[in-house]
Amino acid sequence: MSLKHGLLGFLNYGPMTGYELKKLFDTSVAHFWNAELSQIYPTLKQLESEGLVEMKVKLQADRPNRKVYTITDDGRSELVDWLSRPADPDQVREPLMIKVFFGACVSKEQITRVLRHRIEQLLEMNARYERGCSVIQSFAAGVGLNREAFFWQLTIDVGVKHNEASIRWAEEAIERIDRLDASFFGTSPLHVGTMDVRRAVEILDRLKSEMPEGSFSAQAAGRTKE
Amino acid sequence: MSLKHGLLGFLNYGPMTGYELKKLFDTSVAHFWNAELSQIYPTLKQLESEGLVEMKVKLQADRPNRKVYTITDDGRSELVDWLSRPADPDQVREPLMIKVFFGACVSKEQITRVLRHRIEQLLEMNARYERGCSVIQSFAAGVGLNREAFFWQLTIDVGVKHNEASIRWAEEAIERIDRLDASFFGTSPLHVGTMDVRRAVEILDRLKSEMPEGSFSAQAAGRTKE
DNA sequence: TCCAACATGTAACCGGTTACATGATTCA
DNA sequence: TGAATCATGTAACCGGTTACATGTTGGA
Numbered sequence: 001m002s003l004k005h006g007l008l009g010f011l012n013y014g015p016m017t018g019y020e021l022k023k024l025f026d027t028s029v030a031h032f033w034n035a036e037l038s039q040i041y042p043t044l045k046q047l048e049s050e051g052l053v054e055m056k057v058k059l060q061a062d063r064p065n066r067k068v069y070t071i072t073d074d075g076r077s078e079l080v081d082w083l084s085r086p087a088d089p090d091q092v093r094e095p096l097m098i099k100v101f102f103g104a105c106v107s108k109e110q111i112t113r114v115l116r117h118r119i120e121q122l123l124e125m126n127a128r129y130e131r132g133c134s135v136i137q138s139f140a141a142g143v144g145l146n147r148e149a150f151f152w153q154l155t156i157d158v159g160v161k162h163n164e165a166s167i168r169w170a171e172e173a174i175e176r177i178d179r180l181d182a183s184f185f186g187t188s189p190l191h192v193g194t195m196d197v198r199r200a201v202e203i204l205d206r207l208k209s210e211m212p213e214g215s216f217s218a219q220a221a222g223r224t225k226e
Numbered sequence: 227m228s229l230k231h232g233l234l235g236f237l238n239y240g241p242m243t244g245y246e247l248k249k250l251f252d253t254s255v256a257h258f259w260n261a262e263l264s265q266i267y268p269t270l271k272q273l274e275s276e277g278l279v280e281m282k283v284k285l286q287a288d289r290p291n292r293k294v295y296t297i298t299d300d301g302r303s304e305l306v307d308w309l310s311r312p313a314d315p316d317q318v319r320e321p322l323m324i325k326v327f328f329g330a331c332v333s334k335e336q337i338t339r340v341l342r343h344r345i346e347q348l349l350e351m352n353a354r355y356e357r358g359c360s361v362i363q364s365f366a367a368g369v370g371l372n373r374e375a376f377f378w379q380l381t382i383d384v385g386v387k388h389n390e391a392s393i394r395w396a397e398e399a400i401e402r403i404d405r406l407d408a409s410f411f412g413t414s415p416l417h418v419g420t421m422d423v424r425r426a427v428e429i430l431d432r433l434k435s436e437m438p439e440g441s442f443s444a445q446a447a448g449r450t451k452e
Numbered sequence: 453t454c455c456a457a458c459a460t461g462t463a464a465c466c467g468g469t470t471a472c473a474t475g476a477t478t479c480a
Numbered sequence: 481t482g483a484a485t486c487a488t489g490t491a492a493c494c495g496g497t498t499a500c501a502t503g504t505t506g507g508a
Contacts, residue, residue, distance in 0.1 A: 009328040016423040032323040064459040084336040086343035087322040096313040097258040102235040103377035110310040117312035142429040151329040165391035195369040197242040203368040290487040
């Protein structure tokens with residue numbers, strides 16, 4: 001888990017409470033990382049028990065007391081250490097791709113509708129990203145971290161690029177599906193090919209053994225384990 | 227969870243065992259979905275208890291008995307139903323982006339090394355994808371599902387496009403970081419700006435209230451819950 | 453009057469991974 | 481002899497989400 005390191009990263013900017021960390025998360029890294037308070041609080045405790053942060057209770061009369069966490073030297077070096085280590089490949093899990101993978105089970109209209117819906121989502125998301133840019137600039141200026149804003153911007157850039165690529169892919173996919181002969185789908189939406197599984201597995205085994213190594217699968221590319 | 231629907235999708239091609247499902251997963255959807263046997267077996271049981279699949283034990287003398295699962299009419303209609311529903315936006319969790327976000331904490335060399343490492347991963351992955359294309363073609367031809375192969379191919383295309391976009395982004399990021407003045411990073415790797423958190427949160431609150439709505443965050447774009 | 457913000461948490465659940473268990477057969 | 485394949489599972493754990501609990505203050 002790298003929530004730990006996300007918390008350390010923010011605490012490196014200055015001491016703060018779990019509640020404040022949640023706010024920062026929501027308005028700065030929400031596009032690639034979500035964190036609930038119910039996960040932040042125990043994680044802070046854990047960081048404390050590992051000596052990576054220190055906690056001081058600030059008594060308050062009118063509001064609940066605040067527990068202010070400060071990063072320690074150990075915490076700082078753990079952070080830098082982690083940041084410098086290369087990251088494992090992200091293992092993805094994309095329900096939309098399952099829908100596309102089995103697209104032949106449904107009609108042209110059904111599958112393209114799903115794709116068009118995704119395009120809408122991506123456009124909306126990119127619009128939000130654009131607004132996010134100005135938020136980052138204003139925030140960085142207001143808080144005096146212009147240097148840091150350069151990197152914050154990079155994480156937005158990659159999201160935008162990703163979404164643009166997805167949109168282009170989806171648009172092309174819709175076009176290609178539209179061009180497909182109607183007979184391609186059969187008359188019934190449940191008209192999908194069947195296969196002899198024993199034979200299929202046989203073929204896969206053969207293909208696999210013909211492959212150089214690692215064959216065709218997403219994972220395994222210098223895993224190091226964090 | 228859509229492992230359920232992934233299993234249904236494959237069982238729609240023909241009756242098979244958990245062991246065989248695992249093989250198919252590993253050689254066809256591994257690039258966007260992983261499934262362990264220890265998860266497949268209980269999920270099949272669950273599908274059975276929901277009446278979406280049926281199980282028959284095939285006794286074997288020399289090997290352990292096989293439990294062959296067959297999709298039911300209910301299962302088929304649940305599959306088609308699910309496939310036709312638009313997918314929620316993928317919620318992502320990208321450790322690499324945390325590293326970039328806090329890139330100002332480390333040196334130019336450290337952060338660019340991390341990015342170069344990611345580029346290597348992506349290139350290797352795309353090479354695997356290319357091999358994957360021919361696997362899909364051979365497999366589809368061998369098993370007589372050419373129609374379906376069109377959609378299988380689409381799921382590889384999107385992976386390739388994504389990776390290409392990431393590579394371009396990372397290359398540009400490295401260039402831009404390299405061009406940064408050394409003073410940008412300070413002399414010490416731990417030289418990172420600090421901020422007045424109370425003030426930062428104040429600014430965020432103000433920016434948030436100025437924003438139209440939903441402000442800047444990745445989620446929330448017509449969630450429907452599966 | 454009622455909801456949002458402040459501020460902290462616990463407990464149950466959920467999807468998924470890792471490790472462990474069993475036991476025969478086949479191939480290097 | 482020892483690893484890989486066939487074939488099934490259970491149990492512990494892990495990161496994360498949802499729901500629930502508590503109690504004050506300030507604003508619509």
